[in-house]
Amino acid sequence: MKLWVLRHGEAEQRANTDAERRLTAHGREQVLRSAAQLLGRPLQVILASPYVRAQQTAALVHEALGFGKPVQTVPWLTPDSDPHAVISELENLGVNEVLLVSHQPLVGNLVSLLAHGSRQPPAPMSTASLAELEGGWPLAGLMTLRGLNHP
Numbered sequence: 001m002k003l004w005v006l007r008h009g010e011a012e013q014r015a016n017t018d019a020e021r022r023l024t025a026h027g028r029e030q031v032l033r034s035a036a037q038l039l040g041r042p043l044q045v046i047l048a049s050p051y052v053r054a055q056q057t058a059a060l061v062h063e064a065l066g067f068g069k070p071v072q073t074v075p076w077l078t079p080d081s082d083p084h085a086v087i088s089e090l091e092n093l094g095v096n097e098v099l100l101v102s103h104q105p106l107v108g109n110l111v112s113l114l115a116h117g118s119r120q121p122p123a124p125m126s127t128a129s130l131a132e133l134e135g136g137w138p139l140a141g142l143m144t145l146r147g148l149n150h151p
Contacts, residue, residue, distance in 0.1 A: 001138055003090070003114070004043075004099040005131040006034060006061070007107045011053040018079070019051045030128035031057050033151035035064040037130055041097065043067065048101040049077040057128075058101040071101075079103040083110040083119060090138040107131070111148075117141025126150050 009027030023031070038061065048058035050073050058071040076089050077100060086106070090098065100107075108122030111131045115123070117140045123131060128151045135143035 002097045003133040005107050005111055006101045007125045007129050008053040008057040009128040021053050023053050023056045030151040031060045034128045034130045035061040043099055044095040044097050046071045046099045047074050054101045077102040081106050083113045087138050113140050114143040115145040
């Protein structure tokens with residue numbers, strides 16, 4: 001399995017709620033730079049947090065790649081989601097190449113858990129950072145971190 005984990009691009013500092021924060025112009029540019037690294041990859045599904053900035057990030061990637069399937073919004077990719085719960089969801093997907101679009105602290109904890117078997121220390125995922133993990137199964141400590149790119 002190949003798993004790509006993308007943190008949303010830079011978002012505005014304030015909104016009515018955290019979930020409503022939108023990408024800035026700089027954030028959109030960051031996302032497009034990260035999306036370029038996914039060109040030609042055989043992605044099967046793009047999963048995104050329901051938060052606005054993650055939805056906007058996923059939509060930009062979707063468009064940049066010309067991805068043929070719609071982005072799937074899932075409630076288990078929010079900032080405070082449990083990385084173990086995310087791993088359980090990934091095990092049930094039955095696909096080989098997945099892009100997750102989410103937030104800190106989840107993305108840093110998830111990448112560390114999959115690659116090292118522990119959430120501490122979390123992977124350093126700045127805005128629009130893209131982690132590439134590979135392994136037979138999405139299980140704690142059993143995936144290899146192939147790359148961590150920051151735009």
